[in-house]
Amino acid sequence: MLSDKTKSALAGAAAGIVNGFFGAGGGMVLVPLLIGWIKMDQRKAFASSVFIILPLCAVSAVVYLLRTEFDFLRALPYLMGGLVGGFIGGKIFGKIPTALLHRLFGILLIIGGVRSILC
Amino acid sequence: MDWIIALLAGAVTGVLSAWGIGGGSLLILFMTGVQGMEQPLSQGINLLYFLPTSLTALVSHLKNRLIDKKLALYAIAAGTVTTAGAALLATGLDTQVVRKIFGGFVIVIGVMELFRKCEKTCRTPSEGTKDTPPE
Numbered sequence: 001m002l003s004d005k006t007k008s009a010l011a012g013a014a015a016g017i018v019n020g021f022f023g024a025g026g027g028m029v030l031v032p033l034l035i036g037w038i039k040m041d042q043r044k045a046f047a048s049s050v051f052i053i054l055p056l057c058a059v060s061a062v063v064y065l066l067r068t069e070f071d072f073l074r075a076l077p078y079l080m081g082g083l084v085g086g087f088i089g090g091k092i093f094g095k096i097p098t099a100l101l102h103r104l105f106g107i108l109l110i111i112g113g114v115r116s117i118l119c
Numbered sequence: 120m121d122w123i124i125a126l127l128a129g130a131v132t133g134v135l136s137a138w139g140i141g142g143g144s145l146l147i148l149f150m151t152g153v154q155g156m157e158q159p160l161s162q163g164i165n166l167l168y169f170l171p172t173s174l175t176a177l178v179s180h181l182k183n184r185l186i187d188k189k190l191a192l193y194a195i196a197a198g199t200v201t202t203a204g205a206a207l208l209a210t211g212l213d214t215q216v217v218r219k220i221f222g223g224f225v226i227v228i229g230v231m232e233l234f235r236k237c238e239k240t241c242r243t244p245s246e247g248t249k250d251t252p253p254e
Contacts, residue, residue: 012194013201020205022221023162026145028228038164040187045137047185050173052194056202057169063206064163065133074156075164077125078146079171084126085133086172098138102232105140109229112148116149117224119152 007038012052019053020060026053125154129168136172143169144225151218158218159210 002010011033019026027049034045064070128149132142143165150161180186193231 012198016198016201020202047180061166074192078129080251081129085130089137106232113226
């Protein structure tokens with residue numbers, strides 16, 4: 001039987017692989033593992049996953065900045081939009097049901113994924 | 120015009136991220152599929168984009184003592200090693216190969232989102248912190 005510390009390290013390692021390779025999705029791997037495997041309380045799992053993913057993103061971002069032709073000018077509008085959107089999202093949270101959004105999100109991911117493979 | 124569209128796309132996915140719906144993968148798909156951006160650049164942008172956004176969320180989580188720091192440190196220690204390795208690998212591979220693997224990954228996530236049981240797993244951190252007064 002693995003200890004929670006070992007499980008946490010393995011979950012972090014898995015999230016790291018996804019985060020570094022895809023530049024996204026670490027939390028989608030980490031949160032279910034923290035809840036289902038380590039039996040962490042759901043709110044703690046969400047919060048802890050942000051705490052864990054942040055340094056992983058910083059490490060990956062450095063690698064991407066150093067090893068790819070990074071264009072800050074093209075990145076800027078997305079970064080600015082993200083900050084505004086994150087702020088608005090936090091303000092109006094809970095006023096809009098997210099269940100339907102999850103389904104819509106799933107459909108968009110499938111369409112985009114198929115396009116990424118075929119095009 | 121492209122600038123405004125990019126700003127709006129960033130804002131919409133930012134809202135989704137704040138609600139605990141993985142906006143990042145959608146943003147990458149938008150950048151590559153609609154805007155014709157290269158896969159590594161879009162992934163790099165998404166990583167950078169997460170840093171300030173998550174910092175603001177972390178402040179509230181830390182205040183509410185929602186983070187299991189002790190366990191998290193083990194995950195961070197292992198995760199920083201694997202993420203550096205994976206990022207090195209991804210930035211060394213052919214971009215089209217990475218894009219196709221990414222496509223497969225988001226299809227899996229998409230199917231999971233489509234069939235997830237929302238009453239248990241659609242809650243987000245901000246929802247949780249709103250429910251719980253600071254300790």
